Every structure is written in C-alpha cells, then in structure tokens.
Amino acid sequence: MFNNFYPLLITQERKPTSSSFLMRYFPFLILISKSLKYGMHEWALAQAVIKSTIALSDEKGIKSVGKIILLIGELQNIDMEIFDFALKELSKGTVLENTPITYKKEEAVLTCNRCGYTWPYDESFTKLSEEEKEAIHFIPETLHIYIHCPECGSVDFDVKKGRGIFIEDVD
Ligand SMILES: [Zn+2]
Numbered sequence: 620m621f622n623n624f625y626p627l628l629i630t631q632e633r634k635p636t637s638s639s640f641l642m643r644y645f646p647f648l649i650l651i652s653k654s655l656k657y658g659m660h661e662w663a664l665a666q667a668v669i670k671s672t673i674a675l676s677d678e679k680g681i682k683s684v685g686k687i688i689l690l691i692g693e694l695q696n697i698d699m700e701i702f703d704f705a706l707k708e709l710s711k712g713t714v715l716e717n718t719p720i721t722y723k724k725e726e727a728v729l730t731c732n733r734c735g736y737t738w739p740y741d742e743s744f745t746k747l748s749e750e751e752k753e754a755i756h757f758i759p760e761t762l763h764i765y766i767h768c769p770e771c772g773s774v775d776f777d778v779k780k781g782r783g784i785f786i787e788d789v790d
Pocket of ligand 1 (some may be wrong): 731732733735736768769770771773774
C-alpha cells in the first residue's frame with residue numbers, strides 16, 4: 620500500500636502550488652465529500668431548524684403553524700432531498716407536522732478584504748469554466764482558488780451573504 624502512495628507524494632513535492640495540489644487530489648476530495656454527505660450534516664441542520672422553528676412559534680404565540688419559509692444560502696453545501704426528508708421526519712409528532720415548507724435561495728454576496736469592494740457571487744461564478752464550477756459545487760472552500768476580486772484581483776474575500784440556513788418566516 621505504501622509502495623502505491625510513495626510516487627504520488629514525490630510528485631506532489633515537485634508541484635507545491637495549492638491549486639495543482641487540489642487538482643491532483645480532487646478525486647479523493649470528492650470521495651471524502653461524498654462520504655461525508657451520507658446525510659449526517661443534513662439531519663443535524665434539519666434538527667436545528669425544527670428546534671428553532673418551534674421556539675419561534677412559541678415566542679410568537681402561534682398554536683398551529685401554517686407555513687415555514689426557509690432561506691437557503693447559495694453557498695450552503697446541502698443535499699436538499701435529504702434535508703427535506705429529514706425535516707419531514709423530524710417534524711412528526713410536533714406542532715410542525717405536515718406544515719408546508721417553502722425554500723428560497725439566498726443569493727451570495729462577496730466582500731474583498733483588501734479593497735472593500737462588494738459584488739454578487741453570481742457575477743464571478745458565471746465566468747468560470749465547467750470544471751471550476753463543479754469543484755466549487757463539491758467543495759465550496761475552493762471558491763478562494765478560482766474567484767478573485769473584480770476590482771483588485773485579491774483572493775482574500777469574505778462571504779457576506781449566501782452561507783447558512785435561515786428561517787425567514789413562520790406563521
Ligand atoms: Zn479587492
């Protein structure tokens with residue numbers, strides 16, 4: 620097994636840049652990402668949403684919840700099918716059972732840490748190649764390799780909006 624790995628490591632030392640490292644190990648990273656995606660993450664998020672929604676409806680004095688609107692960040696790595704299933708399963712036996720859930724996409728916004736420029740993520744994303752788009756889809760962190768500030772070219776930017784899941788409304 621070590622014999623198989625050894626040549627790979629040597630090659631990696633000769634090409635030290637982060638993007639070539641990433642491209643070399645990309646199939647492995649996808650594998651890791653897919654095994655992580657077994658659903659634990661989605662179930663944990665669904666559990667948090669159910670808990671917060673019940674707390675919110677208690678706070679608002681709502682006895683029977685008519686609808687839930689969730690805002691899903693464009694860059695939130697989530698399998699919507701598993702998430703939706705988890706929400707339905709976890710709401711059984713609670714006040715949220717059979718409550719229709721609407722999902723809305725929250726557009727991502729980036730802000731450059733060097734020059735302060737703020738721009739919509741979509742503006743950069745549409746200019747990427749298919750491979751780059753796919754890389755970001757599987758591993759959202761790779762966004763800092765492929766996307767640069769349109770003003771100053773820096774890769775040091777923050778995601779201001781578009782990550783996370785928010786309860787937009789409950790009634
Ligand atoms: Zn900038």
